[in-house]
Amino acid sequence: MTDGHDHHHPRPASAVELRARALEALLAERELVSTDAIDAVVELYENDVGPQNGAKVVAHAWVDDAYRGRLLSNPNEAIAELGFGGAEGDNMVVVANTPIVHNMIVCTLCSCYPWPVLGLPPTWYKSPPYRARAVSEPRAVLREFGLELGDEVQIRVWDSSAEVRYLVLPMRPAGTDGWSEQELAAIVTRDCMIGTALPVAGQPVGA
Amino acid sequence: MDGVHDMGGMHGFGRAVWPGADAAYHERWEPRVFAIQILVGLERLGAGPGGRPVREEMDPAQYLAASYYERWLYSAEQRLLRKGTISPGEIEAMMERLSAGETEPEHHDHAMAERILADLRTPMPMGAPAEDPRFDPGQRVRVKRMHPPGHTRCPRYVRGAVGAIEGVRGADRLPDRSVYGEQVDPEPVYSVGFSSEELWGPAEEPAWTVSLDLWESYLEPV
Secondary structure: OOOOOOOOOOOOOOHHHHHHHHHHHHHHHOOOOOHHHHHHHHHHHHHHOOHHHHHHHHHHHHHOHHHHHHHHHOHHHHHHHOOOOOOOOOOEEEEEOEOOEEEEEEOOOOOOOOHHHHOOOOHHHHOHHHHHHOOOOHHHHHHHOOOOOOOOOEEEEEEOOOOOEEEEEOOOOOOOOOOOHHHHHHOOOHHHHHOOOOOOOOOOOOO | OOOOOOOOOOOOOOOOOOOOOOOOOOOOHHHHHHHHHHHHHHOOOOOOOOHHHHHHOOOHHHHHHOOHHHHHHHHHHHHHHHHOOOOOOHHHHHHHHHHOOOOOOOOOOHHHHHHHHHHHHOOOOOEOOOOOOOOOOOOEEEEOOOOOOOOOOOOHHHOOOEEEEEEEEEEEOOHHHHOOOOOOOOEEEEEEEEEHHHHHOOOOOOOOEEEEEEEHHHEEEO
16 A cells, blocks of 8 residues: 555556546646655555544543643644644544543535544545434444444534534543553544544454 | 535435445555645646535536545546646547556656645644624524525535534635635634434434534524
């Protein structure tokens, strides 16, 4: 996944793939777009920007109450403290789960997503079923992710209809006393920060 | 625009997750199209109302059939064509050259790469509203009934519904007009919370809330 612009494919190119390669070739031939700029953007989102960033934010909030306060009251600056920010993270809002509130994020109109802390969205987040149903039957959707919440938990769905981008701050799970920030970050999966999963102590590191 | 992209509440699309749905993309060309679309915007190579409104103009059946990055490919092409950066038929001509075995041309400009990375890392937060916002936290508001033919950020499923102002997110230009090049002043954008009952009527699931960020122009007092 990090081989830059390797255009040599072992199988026949699909029509859309050929079209995409032709567009890039045309723009490169005209010297309008540089091949290294395309490589740089691809590599940025494959190597530097992804849910590992959001996991560091969450783990830091779990061990540092003052940081947690700043993260909720002034999320742009608190996230920038850890070195993250930029496109599609210009107006962050962090929503905290509690024993009686569970947050989940969606973008029904498009697929808006907080790139600086979560990277590029998974296919399901961009697809019609999630975009259609997260707002109209959230519990049914969460059950498909394997998440069953008690009736006492109120679900709050955040539809990213404007320029605000959301990050869910999950609760620190039981059984993690004494864990290092790094160990904690390892159990904060991407889906925990979208709101379709909960972090579990001892769970193998997932998405 | 009341197109198929406005999906909130639609039925019939099936399960939310399936094997393979966890990946951001599956094919090498997909992140490259993502990058090209970003470059078209930042290097000002395209024209028209921006990638997202252009994708919303896709033929509905084509929109639903296309993968996410096929839509981005469509919008990148459309924006380049509308500006005259490329001409009709040029992509097809290059497809023929590549199919015939020609090596893809490359262009190297490290300064462009640095410029794009710097742009992507530069935050551009909304400002605060210039004046006291019209609505206060806790106030009940109704989303206007409307049927806009162009780009909008007011989904169908909240139109006509009554919600409560949760706070002001900042000030931003109304996209319904600004994406078409109209000069409009920033206006307050509010977080507005709606009960599930208000949006969907009685449901089998315990009640939930849905919150959206809505421009002041979309709202009226109750």
